[in-house]
Structures are given as C-alpha cells and as structure tokens.
Amino acid sequence: MFNGIALLILLGFGVGIVMLVRRSILTQHRSDLLSLAAAGNDNERANAFRVLRSLRARTIAGMAAMVSGGAVALVLQQEFTAAAGLPLAVAPAGMWALSAAVFACWRLPHEFTGPSTESSLQVSAELTPRSTGTFGPAWGIVLPAVLLGASALGLVVAGFLSGTDEQGRFRNLPYVSAGGAELDTNMVVTHIQLGVGTAGPFPGWYYGLPVLALLLLGAGLNLWALKTNARRPRMRDLRLLAFDDAVRTNVGYVVSTGFSAMLCFQIAPMMLAAAVAIRSSGMNPGYVVGQVLDQDTIPTMTLDPVLGFLALAIAVVALLLLVIGTVLLVRLLGWMGTTVRPLQLPATDSAIA
Incomplete structure (x- = not known):
C-alpha cells in the first residue's frame, strides 16, 4: 500500500514538472536581439554587434564557470571522501558565485569610436532613474531576497540544533528517545527508559x-551585476x-533567474x-x-506524530x-540561448539601413 502511494506521488511530481516546464517554455517572450541590432545605419549596426559579441562571450564564460565549478566539486568529492560530502553540499552556491563573478566584473561596451553624424547631432537624456530592479523580471529582487532570507534563517536554526559526530563536526542531529524498557521477573514492562x-x-x-x-x-555579486547592468551608460x-x-x-x-534557481537547488x-x-x-x-514481552518479541517502531509531520512538511517544501528550480533553470537556459546563437542576420534583414 505504501509503495503504491509513493509511486503515485512520484508520478504526480514528474507530471507536474513536465507541465510547468512546458508552460514555462511556451510563455517566454524574449526580444530578438539580432533584429534589434540591425536597426540604424552601418556604423550603428556595427556598434550593436560589438555589444552582442561581448554579451555572447560573457554568457559563454559564465556557463563555463558554472560547469568548471561543478567539475571541481565532483573531483573534490572523489578525492576527499573524509569530507562527508561537503564539496557536493556547497556545489550549487559555489558554481553560481563563479558565474556571478563573471557577470559582475565583465562590463559590456557602451562607448564607440566614430559615431554616426546623425546620432552625434542629437542629444537626449532620460528623466526616469534606473535602479537595480528596473530591468529583468518583476520578481527579480523580491523572490531571491525571500529565498535567501529563508535559507539563511533555516541554516542558522539547523546549526543551533546540530550536534557533533565522532570527529567533532557539527553534522548530526542529537535527540532523546524512549529507546529502552525496564522489565520485571515476569517480562512485564514496568518503566520506559530514555536514551x-x-x-x-x-x-x-x-x-x-x-x-x-x-x-x-553570490548575493553580493548578484546585486553588483544588476547594479552595473542598470547604471551602464546608454548607447x-x-x-x-x-x-x-x-x-x-x-x-x-x-542574473535574477540564475540566482533564484541556484537557491532552490542549494537548499532543497x-x-x-x-x-x-x-x-x-x-x-x-x-x-x-x-506490556508482556518474551525473547522472540520484536518491538514495533512508532513515529512521533509531531516530528513526523515536521519532516513531511520540510520534504514537501523541498x-x-x-519544481520551481527546474522551471527557473529552463528559463535561464532560454535567456542564455538567445545570446549564444550565431551572430548572422537573415538575408531579409541585411538590407536594413
């Protein structure tokens, strides 16, 4: 009976992921950077393609940094088995920290030599201030902040609840349980022993x-990347x-989707x-x-209802x-994919003046 329920839960979980990912793919609306780069004259188009080449190189470097971080974590996990899985435990946060450092430190070009005559004669200035959350998703600041705050609070609480293992590392949960019983001469339980x-x-x-x-x-690098993205001078x-x-x-x-996905895969x-x-x-x-026991009696294990409910609730949230991390990862790959395509305009766009 239990195996059947577990199978149904797993099947429902899998179907839910497929539906959410499919909906996520179909509802993404991204601007065509190649078409927008083709606007203007030859000099303006050349400037736009310089930005696209830099953006593509930076995206590839960020992806390479994430893959390299994951590979290093796997190697360290194999080499240092005594670390009790620590390299894999910190892998998602470490991978994103490397990638976020690339996005934060690699500036996109905005000043170009030889501006067109038409654009140099027109001077404009924006009156609307650009803040960290101006560009990107509406939840780009709120969702990562909530996930980060909840993660930090959970880690601190878990730290205070933890106890040491045989090597003195705080990676166990100490507890008190009714693990034994006192019996009289007739094998009758007279007292429950706490252990x-x-x-x-x-x-x-x-x-x-x-x-x-x-x-x-990673949060600091994320905010730095978003700030430099918003404050970068206009073309x-x-x-x-x-x-x-x-x-x-x-x-x-x-940046926002990657950080949010990392938080999900790190804490779950x-x-x-x-x-x-x-x-x-x-x-x-x-x-x-x-209770009367005999030598062949095997006590039935019971689960504390409060701890059982708490464990179930934590597992469901995880x-x-x-699921959320999977959807965000699909969105992240979609947005990255728009910048790593070959920079070649269709024949119909090449004649735009």
Whole structure:
C-alpha cells in the first residue's frame, strides 16, 4: 500500500514538472536581439554587434564557470571522501558565485569610436532613474531576497540544533528517545527508559557555514551585476535604444533567474537531508508500560506524530523548491540561448539601413 502511494506521488511530481516546464517554455517572450541590432545605419549596426559579441562571450564564460565549478566539486568529492560530502553540499552556491563573478566584473561596451553624424547631432537624456530592479523580471529582487532570507534563517536554526559526530563536526542531529524498557521477573514492562542518539547527515554548522558564506558572496555579486547592468551608460545611437533595453533586460533575467534557481537547488537537498534526520529522530520502539514481552518479541517502531509531520512538511517544501528550480533553470537556459546563437542576420534583414 505504501509503495503504491509513493509511486503515485512520484508520478504526480514528474507530471507536474513536465507541465510547468512546458508552460514555462511556451510563455517566454524574449526580444530578438539580432533584429534589434540591425536597426540604424552601418556604423550603428556595427556598434550593436560589438555589444552582442561581448554579451555572447560573457554568457559563454559564465556557463563555463558554472560547469568548471561543478567539475571541481565532483573531483573534490572523489578525492576527499573524509569530507562527508561537503564539496557536493556547497556545489550549487559555489558554481553560481563563479558565474556571478563573471557577470559582475565583465562590463559590456557602451562607448564607440566614430559615431554616426546623425546620432552625434542629437542629444537626449532620460528623466526616469534606473535602479537595480528596473530591468529583468518583476520578481527579480523580491523572490531571491525571500529565498535567501529563508535559507539563511533555516541554516542558522539547523546549526543551533546540530550536534557533533565522532570527529567533532557539527553534522548530526542529537535527540532523546524512549529507546529502552525496564522489565520485571515476569517480562512485564514496568518503566520506559530514555536514551540519547544522533541522526545524520544533518545540515548543521559543518555544512551550513560554508553554504551561508557562499550564498552571501553570490548575493553580493548578484546585486553588483544588476547594479552595473542598470547604471551602464546608454548607447548614444538613438535608433539602438530598443536594442540597449533588450540587452539590459536579457542580463537582468539571466542574473535574477540564475540566482533564484541556484537557491532552490542549494537548499532543497539540505532540507531533504534534514527531513530524513528529523524523521529518524522521531522513531521509537513502541514499548508500553504493562506490556508482556518474551525473547522472540520484536518491538514495533512508532513515529512521533509531531516530528513526523515536521519532516513531511520540510520534504514537501523541498520538492516544491525542486519544481520551481527546474522551471527557473529552463528559463535561464532560454535567456542564455538567445545570446549564444550565431551572430548572422537573415538575408531579409541585411538590407536594413
């Protein structure tokens, strides 16, 4: 019966991911950077394509940084097995920190030599201030901030609840349980004995502090990248203003979506590990005072209802974060894909003046 319910849950989870990802793909509306870059005369078009080449190179470098970070984490996991999975535990945050550093430090060009005569005669200035959240999704600041705050709070709480393992690392969950019973001469349970134990792995300070440090580093680089994207001077060619906005929007979506997806994939596995440890700590032999035992009696394990509900709730939230992270990852790949395509205009666009 339990296996059937678990199978139905897994099937429903898989169908939900497929539907959300499909909806996510079909509802994305991205500007065609190539078409917008073709506006204006030859000099303005050349300037736009310089920006596109830089944007494509930066996107590829950011993707390479993420892949390299994941590869390093796998190698460290194989080489340092005594680290108890720490390289993999910090891998998502470390991968995004490397990628965010690329987006934050690599500036896109905005000043060009030899401006066109038409554009140099026209001077314009925007009265609307550009802030960190001006470009990109409407949730680009709120969602990552909520996820980061909840993640940091959860890691701190888990750290205070954690206990040491045999090597003194805070990666276990200590608990008190009714693990034994006192019997009289007739094998009747007269008293329930309390014992102590530990369950793990648990996201205590051993995992939580490195992850928290990388999350804060990634958040700082993320804000830096969004700020430089918004504050970057405008392109002077008036007919490229729509292209300039589209580039900024693309960068805003990539940075905000990437950071949000990383937060989901970083905290969800740790939540699942915490749920398993909490559930294990709530399992107790079902001794009852007055129960008659014999040598062949195997006590039935019972689950504390409060701890069982808490573990289930944490596991459900973790699965929802995995769904959200998958949808955000698809969106991230879509936005990145618009910048890594070959920079070749269709024949119908080549004649635009």
